[in-house]
Amino acid sequence: MWRFIGSRLLQAIPVLLVVITVTFFLVRVAPGGPFSSEKAVTPEVKAALEAQYRLDRPVLEQYIAYLGDLIRGDLGPSFKYPGRSVNELIAAGFPVTAELALYALLVALLIGVGAGVVASLRPNTAQDYIPMSAAMIGICIPSLLLGPLLILVFGIYLDWLPVSGWGDMPGDKILPAITLGAVYAAYIARLSRAGMLEVMTQDYIRTARAKGIPEWRVVVVHGLRGGLTPVVAFLGPAFAGLLSGSFVVETIFQVPGLGRFYVQAAFNRDYTMILGATVFLSSLIVVFNLLSDVLNAWMNPRLRSRAGQNT
Amino acid sequence: MLNVNGLTISFTSREGTTRAVDNVNFSVTAGSTTAIIGESGSGKSVSCYGLLGLIPQPPGRIESGSALFLDTDLLRLNKHALRQIRGRDIAMVFQDPMTCLNPYMRVGAQLMEPLRYHRGASQSEAKRQALDLMAEVGIRDPEITINYYPYQFSGGMRQRVMIAMALINEPSLLIADEPTTALDVTVQAQILKLLSDIQLRRNIGILMISHDLAVVADIADQIIVMQEGKVVECGDRAAIFERPQHPYTRKLLASIPQGQKIPSSISSNPLVSVRNLCSWFKQDNETVKAVNDVSFDIYRGEVLGLVGESGSGKSTLGRSLLNLVPATSGQILFDGHEVISLAASELKSLRRRMQIIFQDPFASLNPRMTVYDTLAEPLLLHKLETRSSAAGRVLEIMDEVGLARSYVRKYPHEFSGGQRQRIAIGRALASRPDFIVADEAVSALDVTIQAQILDLMKTLAQEYGLTMLFISHDLAVIRQLADRVVVLQNGEIVEQAETTALFEYPQQDYTRRLLEAIPGKSLL
The missing domain is CATH 3.40.50.300 (P-loop containing nucleotide triphosphate hydrolases)
Structure with a gap:
């Protein structure tokens, strides 16, 4: 198992290197630079700033210097938040984003697995069509629209929940989590329905029924384990997607997470911040994909022993 | 012990309603084996599953008939009451041991489940009985193998696990649906021997479903031959094998592989x-x-x-x-x-x-x-x-x-x-x-x-x-x-x-x- 994890981590290095290289040169190709804003700066000041951030050197030299810093774990200073390093900014924003993503994932799992399993028990009846249509709608509505809609209904008309903020008022984390989790809930519902439909026709389910155990036990004890395999495989990419895709929701609900820094950095050509956030998030995606593979292997006794014997 | 009369089961699909089982009668007595013979689609499995409420309804529907099991009509029982009997008084062994055991559960847990559920046995009591039974059906080192997952067993051993699982509540009737069809002939012979040994020891009735007359030749007391949902012939073993009446029975007998190729002229090249x-x-x-x-x-x-x-x-x-x-x-x-x-x-x-x-x-x-x-x-x-x-x-x-x-x-x-x-x-x-x-x-x-x-x-x-x-x-x-x-x-x-x-x-x-x-x- 450890050898498997180690080799997967090694494989991640070239992936990350490509991501870094492409991002590094891409942001520099984009028109404008960190210090070319509408507010005019005198050429002397601009030159001094560029010298301070090594922007006056040849691009290749900048690239190599950046990689050198990166190996030491230093993502460099932010261009737009003077005096603060990218490491600090990520350390401040990431816990918020991670918390939001975690709640969103819980929402997605609860709603998604629930709806999927319920739908699978009576396929092609109302009990199937209603949750699955809802899931389809969930996939189709972007959070850009869902967020404001939820604010309108629960925040303004019903006045049940705060319309924005994070940790300032009780319940202000609910709407962002639902908005972010909705699309994933819909995907998980479809995955768990398909998984359960397949498993519930297996011979061993018939064996379980022949034992005379109650139907709920047949579904929960014998069905879920195999039926949720596709969902588990999806969890890693889903969580990584939640982490890196939360900037819209963070902007709508004024959540001080990493996503907002990321968006602002892109507008401001804050090269080091864009790069730092990209490197950080792509590493997370790699790690979560790996974690979900490991979890998947562990859930299947057969794969578990194979992986175990490789150590 | 089991007396099935006029059992009729139909399935409704878009193409219309078909009678999978049409006015079928058979019985099983304690300590003896009744075999239902027929090819795929003859309704032999459906009639047994129907008795135990194991066919999905709809599309399936039990139209008429009765199935008296120890004075209770199985077909008149509600779902809950039928479930009480299933796995306790009537147990089943299925065809393919590769797919019929839950791959995600240790065999021990699967074995103990009916016991724990039907009898409320304690974990340690259930485990003791599971170990005894595993030994009885010929699984080696039960103390170790009780913690195995199904994939760690061969096909024959898995079928032994299935049989142990069916026997754990000491049922009076065992329904075995093609229990040896997926197995090698040598393993088949062992499993058939095991079933008849168990029958002798425990005096249980066995209802065995098979497509192959040869398989049941040595163990069946009564034989029912089914074709297209109907019983075309029934009788005791000797009658069926020695004086088959129906052309279909004769065809089944003729299908038993026998005879030998006349050696052809072969070059030495x-x-x-x-x-x-x-x-x-x-x-x-x-x-x-x-x-x-x-x-x-x-x-x-x-x-x-x-x-x-x-x-x-x-x-x-x-x-x-x-x-x-x-x-x-x-x-x-x-x-x-x-x-x-x-x-x-x-x-x-x-x-x-x-x-x-x-x-x-x-x-x-x-x-x-x-x-x-x-x-x-x-x-x-x-x-x-x-x-x-x-x-x-x-x-x-x-x-x-x-x-x-x-x-x-x-x-x-x-x-x-x-x-x-x-x-x-x-x-x-x-x-x-x-x-x-x-x-x-x-x-x-x-x-x-x-x-x-x-x-x-x-x-x-x-x-x-x-x-x-x-x-x-x-x-x-x-x-x-x-x-x-x-x-x-x-x-x-x-x-x-x-x-x-x-x-x-x-x-x-x-x-x-x-x-x-x-x-x-x-x-x-």
Whole structure:
């Protein structure tokens, strides 16, 4: 198992290197630079700033210097938040984003697995069509629209929940989590329905029924384990997607997470911040994909022993 | 003990309502075995599942009838009451032990589940009983194996687990649905013996479902023959075997593989020569010697039978002859050409001359190709026909393998198992090969269909002047087709002889064991 994890981590290095290289040169190709804003700066000041951030050197030299810093774990200073390093900014924003993503994932799992399993028990009846249509709608509505809609209904008309903020008022984390989790809930519902439909026709389910155990036990004890395999495989990419895709929701609900820094950095050509956030998030995606593979292997006794014997 | 009267079950689909079971009567008495015989789709399984509420309703519906089990009518019970009986008083053993155990649960937990649920037994009490039963059904080291997952057992051992699971609540009736069909003949013989031993010890009634009269010949007291949902004949064993009345029963009896091929004239010139062939592969850091130092010849026009149990390496051997699995070392000469070291282009021209038919006609045909596509592909690939001339040859092949020409545009899922195997045979013959490997080509089929396909293969082998390697775990089947037999055990040849000699004077213990395992010996 450890050898498997180690080799997967090694494989991640070239992936990350490509991501870094492409991002590094891409942001520099984009028109404008960190210090070319509408507010005019005198050429002397601009030159001094560029010298301070090594922007006056040849691009290749900048690239190599950046990689050198990166190996030491230093993502460099932010261009737009003077005096603060990218490491600090990520350390401040990431816990918020991670918390939001975690709640969103819980929402997605609860709603998604629930709806999927319920739908699978009576396929092609109302009990199937209603949750699955809802899931389809969930996939189709972007959070850009869902967020404001939820604010309108629960925040303004019903006045049940705060319309924005994070940790300032009780319940202000609910709407962002639902908005972010909705699309994933819909995907998980479809995955768990398909998984359960397949498993519930297996011979061993018939064996379980022949034992005379109650139907709920047949579904929960014998069905879920195999039926949720596709969902588990999806969890890693889903969580990584939640982490890196939360900037819209963070902007709508004024959540001080990493996503907002990321968006602002892109507008401001804050090269080091864009790069730092990209490197950080792509590493997370790699790690979560790996974690979900490991979890998947562990859930299947057969794969578990194979992986175990490789150590 | 169980008395079923006038049972009628129908299924409703878009095409209308069909009666899967039509006015069926049978009974089981304590300590005796009733067998229901019929081919796939005859309604034999549905009638048993229907008794226990195990068919989905809808589309299924029990129209009428009664099923008295110890004075209770099973068909009048509500779901809850029926569930109380299921797994406690009436238990079931299913066909395929590979798929019928939950792969995610340890066998111990699966074994204990009915006991814990129906009797509220404590964990330690349940475990003690599970261990006792595992020992009783012949599972080795139950203290250790109780913590195994199903995949850690062989097929035969899994079926023992299934049987233990069915027995754990000491049911008075055991329903066994094709309990040995998915197993090798040697394992089948062991499981049948186990079932009759248990019956003797515990005085339980057994209702056994099978497509194969030979399998039940030694253990059934009463036999019910079903065809298309109806009982066509019933009676005690002697009556059915000695004085069969209905033509269908006679057909079933005739399908039991028996008799022997009349030896054909064989040249002394080998088409295939195998010398010191080894095929090893690595699994979990261990080298598995699937085929180990095997040498034999297959002469022109000969059918060579290759027999062995699951895991004996017979499939690997068959495939390595065609270079479908790489050989580790050794030599294979096909008509003077070295097969192992061939370049891709040479291999292609050789492939035309050597073909294979696989066991499972459900898995070995491409589900997205029509019969036409499947049969035309080898013709076009080897440039035997042009696009315009292929159609005629495809139809000819369909005639030869006994498929109606109107099926030419259909897809595999629209056919029955026997028909699919005909397609697979047609595909193998399309390129007019000299040599065919038939790998358990009839093992997945009902006996009646098996008999038809064997006949077809016999005829075609003669017409095409084929040389054949016929692989099977069942010596009775091999006897009908093979001129000579090679017996394989653990990747090595233990015996090879002319078919007659092998059957009359087996030299090795292993061969004798295989011979003894042939079902329904008492009939021959």
